[in-house]
Structure formats: C-alpha cells, structure tokens
Amino acid sequence: MPDASASAPSAPGPSAPGPETSGGDSPSVGATIELEGLTKQYPGSALPAVDNVTMDFKEGETVILVGPSGCGKSTLLKMINRLIEPTAGRIRIGGEDVTDMDPVRLRRKIGYAIQASGLFPHMTVAQNIALVPKMLRWPSARVRARVEEMLDLVGLDPGEFHGRYPRQLSGGQQQRVGVARALAADPPVLLMDEPFGAVDPITRDHLQDELIRLQRELHKTIVFVTHDFDEAIKLGDRIAVLRERSHIAQFDTPEAILTNPSDDFVSGFVGAGAALKRLNLSRVRDVEITEYPTVNVDDPLQDIFDRLRSGGTNEVLVLDKQGRPYKWLRRGDMMRAKGSLARAGTLVNDTVTRDATLRDALEAVLTDNTGRVAVTGRRGAYEGVVDVETLMNSVHELLEADRLEAREAQHELQEQRASQTHAEQEGFGGEAKA
Template identity: 45%
Template sequence: MGIRLDGVSKVYDDGTVGVAELDLTFAAGELTVLVGPSGCGKTTTMKMINRIIEPTTGRIVIGDDDVTRADPVELRRRIGYVIQNVGLFPHQTIRANVGTVPRLLGWGKEETRARVDELLATVGLDPAVHGDRYPGQLSGGQRQRAGVARALAADPPVLLMDEPFSAVDPVVRERLQAEFLRLQATVRKTIVFVTHDIEEAVRIGDRIAVMSEGGRVEQFATPAELLGRPANGFVADFVGADRGLKRLAVTGIDAEDLEHPPVLHAEDGLADARAALQRSGARWAVVLDDADHLHGWLSLDRAAGSGTVGAAARRMEAWVPRDASLKAAFATMLQHEAGWVAVLDGDQFLGVLTPESLHSALRRSVEGRVPETAGAASA
C-alpha cells in the first residue's frame, strides 16, 4: 500500500513554513528515507502522514484512501509508529506493550498473545525470557526491538519510524539496522524512515529524499543515484566528499566486474601446474577442489618440486559471496592485505575482484550500469 503526498504543506500561525508544498510518492513495500539537517521538516512531513501534525494544505493518500478526511485516532491504529526513545509504557510488561494496538482493536486474548509472541521472536526477543519483563529491565537495543514489534503488532501496511536507532551506541545501532533490513525483507511494509544520518539513509533506504530548510525536497532518488549524481550543491555537500566510498556500500557485484585468473585443481601435479602458469604468463592461480569449490591459491614460486597443487597451495581467506556489496569486497581485501578477493556463489568459485576491477565497477555504477544491492544489507 503506497503513500502519496499531493501539495502537502505546513505553515504555522506566525507564517513560518515548516514544509513546502510536497508532491511525493512512497512506493508500496519500499523503505523511503527522509534525510536532512535539523529543522528541514523531515519529522513534520512524517507526522503529517498519521496526522499527529495536521497539514495546512494538500492531500495525503494511503492506498486509495484520502486520510486527511479520516478519523485521526482510527488512522493511527492502522499505521505503525516507532520513535527515537521507544515510548514503551514503563509500568507494563513487554508482552502488554506489544499487544497495545491489538487490544484497542478488540482482538481476543489468545490471538493477541500468539501475535505478540510471534513478533517478539521475529525481532530477536525470546518471549519466554523477555515477554514478562518490564522496559527498565531491558537494554536500549532490546527496548528498541520491542518498540518495532509493538508497531508491527496489528500488521499495519504502513510503518513510520522517527530516528528509531539514534539513541543507542554505534555498535548496537549497526546491529539493529541489519536486523531491521532482515525483517523488512520478510514483511515488506511501506516504511517512511526519518534520520539525519546520510550513512544510515544509504545503508537502509530503497529511495532517499534529501530535504533542506523550509521543507523542500532537493533530490528524491535511489542511494546509488544520489551518491553518483547529486542534483545540486546542497545535496553534494550533504552526502559528503566521500560519496564515492559510500557508493561502494550500495553497489552489488556484477558478472562484468569479475576477472578470471588461471585455475588449477588440487589433484594436479606441481610440474603440470608450473608449466601452465609459465604458458599463461601469470604469477599465481586459483586452486579449486574436484567439486570446483575454492581450495586456495598457488604462486609460481611455490609450484616447484614434486607433489600436488593441493599440498602446496595457500589457504584463501579473502573471499565474499556474490550478493555482497563492493564495499564488503574492498573491506575484505584490506583486512587480509590481499591483492584480490574471490567471489563465490555458495561454494562455487565465480571469479575474482582486483583493485582495478573494483574501480571499473564503481565507474559503471556511477553511469547507472551496475545494479544496486537491496538496501545495503550486505555492506
């Protein structure tokens, strides 16, 4: 169920423009991020969707319904809402907190309990362990997970999230982002997510709206397009001079990126391997086992004497799955101080990425010829 803003604005009594007339469409099943500096109207825009703040002009359409004409209380029960400081009721157990909206909607006790336990497990909280605890007995990350579960309890088609992970430390925040991407891949809600952090926006967003003072949208685009082709100076400054590096996180590995060095098999003899390397002019080769799984690599100087390739080969630690981002491949290369990184499809060897092919892939990405990763979950 998508969301459409038609000429939506917010002008306060003193004449201050909080949000200019916005025409935006948030696609069904996508996670759209509103990002920008403080005071740019991103939270105001989100709160107008569930009418915590009433728009001055325009229409907000969710699915086929003009919600500017709906009962605001009923509307909010149909929309999940997650805020920065969670907002759990401190005097209620986690199970009672998560079941708040189903109870208001008149669900039965057994139905509500089953749904609550299912969601707690989904967000990584054991209902038998955490269900009867109170918010004060949970860590910040656990409370945030409970807040997400509460927002999803009545299975709303739309989820609004206002800087939900900003109150936790960076390590927990990264874990919550990864868990949330995993969850979104399963539930596919239409999500409007507010943040001031461009790194977070790039990592989790399907599309990003960069907003400036006065509630204007400077650019509305995919993460890769935003980083590769900023619409103007404001966007370029906001995403940062290192936008090329950020772009690595949202660019997937394409078959065109891969190089194909010589391949040897573990059961080959070293004499034959040495001759093959000399004929090819290569100084190293990838070594596979009899099922074409990555075994390691062999340099020309180790292909001396007798014996098998498998016994002389070195273990290959620098590898990534084919659905990894270019950022993950680059990070793996640096971590292992390797000149190349192997790319695997399951256990099958596909090819290698080198610094040169990484650079070429990034250039093609800027030109729009390499597909983006889904969100940036594997970054």
Template identity: 55%
Template sequence: MSETLTPTTGDKATATGILLEDVTKRFPGQDKPAVGGLTMEIPRGSIVMLVGPSGCGKTTTLKMINRLIEPSSGRIILDGEDVTGIDGDQLRRGIGYVIQAGGLFPHMTVAANIAVVPKMLNWDKDRIQSRVDELLELVSLDPALYRDRYPKELSGGQQQRVGVARALAADPPVLLMDEPFGAVDPITRQRLQDELLHIQSELNKTIVCVTHDFDEAVKLGDWIAIFDEGAQLVQYDSPERILANPANEFVENFIGSGAGLKQLTLTRVNEVELASPITAGIGDLASDTLSRLQGAGEQNAVVLDERERPIQWLSRRQLSRLDRHTDAVDPKLPVISEQSTLNDALDTMLVSSTGAALVTGPRDRFLGLVTVQTVMEAITAANDAAQQGSSSAPVGLNSGGIRRGTETDGQAAVQDDAGAAAGQGTR
C-alpha cells in the same frame, strides 16, 4: 477504511504504497509553509529515507502520513485510498510508528507495551501472548528474559528494539520511523540498523524513516529524499545515483566529504561470497576439532551453540589447551550481520586479529566468514555498479514541476504517474 490498512487478523499484511499529493502544511504565525506543495511517491515494500537539515520539514512530512499532524491541504493516499478524511485514531492503528528511544510506557512491562494495539483491537489473551513472544524473537530478545521486564531495566538499544516490536504488533503494512536510532551509541546503532534490515527482509513493509545521518540513509534506504527548507525536494533517487551524481551543490555539501568512501556502504555482506570455516558444537571434543583444522589447513574454528549462533572463535593453540567445547561466550567476538555494509565489515575486521569477521543471519544464526580479500574484490564491482543503475526513481516534486531522480520535467508527467503511484512501486 481499506482492508489493506486494517491490522491483519491472520496472515501477514502486504505492503502498501503511499502517495502524498500536493500536500502543504502551514503553521499559524509562520510566513512560509513547513511543507510546500509536496507530491511524493513511496513505493510499496520499499524503505524511503527522508533527510535534510534541521527544520526542513521532514518530520512534519512523516507525521502527516499518519495524521499526527493534519495537512493544511492536499491528499494522502494509502493503497489507493484517500485517508485525509477518515478517523485519525483508526488510521494510526493500522500504521506502525517508532520514535527515538522507543517511546515506551515506563509503568508497563515489555509484554504490555508490545500488546497495546492488539488489546485495542480486542485480540484474545493467548493470541496476544503468542504475538509478543514472536516479535521479541524477531528483534533478537529472548521472550523468557525480557517479556516481564520494565523499560528502566533495559539498555537504550533494547528499548529501541521493543519500540520496533510494538510498532509491528498488529502487523501493519506501513511503518513510520522518526530518528529511531539517534539516541544510541554507534555500535548499538549499527546493530539496530542491521536488525531493521533483517526484519524488512522477512516482512516486506513499506517503511518511511526520518534521519539526520546520511550514512544511515545510504545503508538503509532503497530511495533517499533530500529536502531543503519547506520540504522542497532537491533530489529523490537511489543511494547509488545520489552518491555518483549529486543534483547540485546543496546535495554535495549535505553528503559531505568522502563520497567515494561512502560507496562502501552500497554493498552488503550478503552480496559477497562467504567462506565456510570449520565449526564445532558445545560438548564436542577439542581434539577432534583440532584434527579437522589440521586436515583442512585452516587456523581457526567457530564454536556454535544449540541455535547455531557463534559463541567462540578458537585458534589451534587455544584448541590444544582444551578438553571439550563449553558454552562460554566470547564478548569480543568479531561478529557482523549479513545486512552489514562492506564499510561495517572492514571496521570490524580491522580490530580482529584474524583479519576476518563472523557473519550472522536472522536470529543470529551463523552463515560464514567474510575476509579482507573478499571485501576488496567486491569494492571494485560496487563502484562499477554505482554508475549503471537503471531503475526509474519514484515520483517526487513540489508545486511547479516534477523531480524524478536528478531530472526536472513538466507537471504533466505527474498526472501520468499518480494513478499508479499509491499502489505500485517502481522497484
């Protein structure tokens, strides 16, 4: 097994490219294959979303990558190495896997759940504890509060965060996710999606994710693969080009109505300019903050805690009634992540009395404000950019012809691309 696929023992793992080469899966008693002759490039360091109707073969495709389901024929190549013949348990220790609702062991604490694979790899106790705390911080769970809890003591969203942490425990280069956020409420789902994007910005994994939610695919994916029955690739391209140029009526129907509005999900908050408001810290005099607001001609100030996380957003009137800023947290604070889409931002701002939203980055650190005007200006730019994408789509086809993006060509093109596909991304 290649060193790249082995969980790391020191430095962060580098991302790994994946190539499914003419992969077929036939289940006993079925006339048609669940996956038929699929060749598909998953570029190194990218997020690839597998979408399609129920029973189309997307989960089967995902599970064949780590050989939870064995392919009937074809090859699976990770970072240049054919892994279809190696020990399956060894392979899976080098690939993170996240399922719906986290899939945590109920009789084990959070720390013990996260430590499962490191223990299998014979890491020492101190190193495991350090890694557990590091990962809990990464998924925005305070280690002191959560490491000794059991899954039943966590909310659904918290369980899912622990599931992601467990999948990342041995720092695998590849992360597979099967409907990871399908069992949580919409608000928690948005936060978990943002958290995944934060994690990806820090760790640069190769991520393959199955979802039924096309909006989720647009938000998270660098590339989207749309499957029909038998894992037949109908279109494999960037979210921008799929929305602007659906390959056929099947794709149009799958996208659904309001494709124009879905363009709002193509631009994230970190791509627009943020405003810098007046800020204050816990213990500061409210009168000093009010004076600074009046001098700057602004109406509201953001109170930050010792870790620079926003906890209050106070108006001049509220400040005039205070002595010093306290550590009380406003549960209704209109906060969004820098990885949130413009659509998320607008949803949040519509319920905010200030017509703006507070933007946070990694570890929930405050970055600035996004306003309705900023979003409206960005919408025009996003719509223009959606028509001008130039990056080549990854290779994707079923036996009989290549499908790269929306264009169909001959089988020969696959031979030219396949040698580089496993180890080289196109973005």
C-alpha cells in the same frame, strides 16, 4: 517516554491499528502513500515549516527522508499520521483520501516507531506489544500468539524477554521491542522517526540489518527519517534529500544520488568518498561466505587441542552454548587455557548478518584485526565468515566501475563538444556563403 495516562489510540508511541487489520490471518502488505501540496504553517511564523510538498511512495518500498536539522522532515512524517495536522494539502493512503478522516481511525492503519522506543515503563515487554491488539479485543490466544511471533520476528527469545520491563533491556533491545509493538496489528504503513539515533554505532548497524531483514519478509511501506546519509543509503529503496521547508532537492535511488547528485547541496550530503559509500549498496549476501573451523565452548579442551593440531588450521572459532561466535582461538592460546577457555583466545568483538553492507563488513574486519568477520543469522547464530580479501576485491571492482563510468562520461562529453563545434562551423560556413 509516553504519558501512561494518555489514551492509547492517540499516544504517539504505539500505533493503534483498527478493525481493518485486526481480524484476518493473512498478513497485510504495504500501501501507496500520496502527498499533494502538503503544507504546515505554524501561527506567528513568517514561513511555513513544510511548504507545498508533493511526493508519491510506492507500495512496499522504504523511502528515507534526509536533510539538515530544522528542514521539516519530522514534521512532514508526523503529518502522514496526523500527529501534526497539515495546514493545507491532501494525504492519500492506499488510494483513500485520509486528510479529513478521524485522526485516531487513521492511526489504526499506521505503525509508528520513534527514537528511544517510547515503551511504557510500567508494562512488561509482552504487555507493551499486546497493548493495541487487546484494545481491538483480539481473543487472548491470538494476542499471546502474536506477541510470541513479534518477539521472534525481531530476534528476541520470547521465553527470555516476555516478562521483562523496559528498564531491564539494553537500548538496542528496547528499539526491537518498539518495532515489534509498531507492527503488532500488522499495519500496511510504518513511520520511523530516527528510531536508531540514540544507540551506539555497532548496535545501530545491527538494528539496521534487522530492519532490512524484516522488510524483506513483510513488504511494508516504510517512511524513515534520518540525518545520517550513510544510513539512508543502506536502508532506502529511494531517498528524498530535503532542503529548508522540506523542498525536495532530489528524490531518487541511492545509486543515482551517489553517482549523479543533482546539485551542490546534494553533493554536500553525499560528501567525499562516494565510491566507498557505494559499498553500502552491496550486501554480505552478495559475496562469498565461507566455512571456518568451529568448536563449541563446552567441548573438552583435549578435543579442541586435537582439532587445532590435526585439522590443518592454526585457528578455530569457538561458539557459545547458543551457537553464536564467542572467541577466536589459536594453537598458542591453548597453553594459557589451564583447564578453561575463560582466559584463552580473543573475544569476537563484532559480527555481521547477511543483510549487512559490505562497508559494515569491511569496518568490522579492520576493527577486529583478524582478517575476517563472522556472519550470523537469526538470534546471532553462526553461519560462516567473510574475509578481507573478498571485501577488498569488491572495493576494487567498485573503484574500477567508477573509473570506467568516468571515462565513458568524459568520452561522451568530448563527443558532444565536437558535435557542437562542427555544427557551429557548418552554420558559420553557411552564413559566409550567403
């Protein structure tokens, strides 16, 4: 947890955007990042932690740094905002060389989100998010509006969460507030160091979906560190697979790495089941989302029973007071209702958003044993369902595409070998005649 006594501009938790991003109403978009020969050599170490790394990140893209523990990926990330000073090399953001810029001024252009959120425990949610805008002397009304906007952006009800303290939040809620704080002053660059690594798998999936949604709206340049290759595939426009000392093994799109890993080291990260991993490249929004019969938790039991009996369906989805999926309810469950839905039906264990991957959706369907998964929007509101048949059809299409690609590659290889053999025979015949 950050030291409350630390000066806010230099603390690693909240980034401190400066006058460049504080005044206008027009939101900033991403900025290019160029790393040239970036190196970090710690005193007393025989080898550098990061060795001569040169990379370019495009404006508005999400780049994932993935590699084994100790390969220097977090060190590389922290050199971009100079929480760790490089020993050698250059850093350019938006074309501006920031290597020798005052590091506090540099961090005013960069958002920073870390594992376990790094929220100040003695401040409310609103105070945490407002910290940097207040430092920049934004007008009070603008600060209040920005806090409300940021909470809504990350899917938290401002009225419910405004006055809470970090200890009163779940891990996933804390991470959302951490992202809101990093974005509060609208920096063009967002650095994220394993921000979802400390939460449970279901919460992590939903946080990943939220980040995808946010990026679609904001178009920041995001550099994201993870050790989880599945997370890298899901989130990244491009992935940099790093060896020891952050040497680049492969820097390409997720699909290119899955289908054509550069060597055995990268293949080790891809692992088995590359075809199934490609389900992380497709989103729920890419397949058919269908309607499903719904009722509200406050509806009279007789109305729900009549809906089940006359609606041509054996099951309905019960929505809570906020319109979120609550329970799957079958006709037979009504016999156990006894005047209340509290003991009737099966709780909805998991949902997915339109930004979830097809792999997330398939896992949710198989875990829930209902043959379908509810799709939700902002703040968990119900939007429809995706069924197992739709998902399995997508799996079969991917597998068939992989088989076709493999056959084409084999055919091309055979043609190359035949051509090479023919050329060798022609050459041998020419030598014999001579």
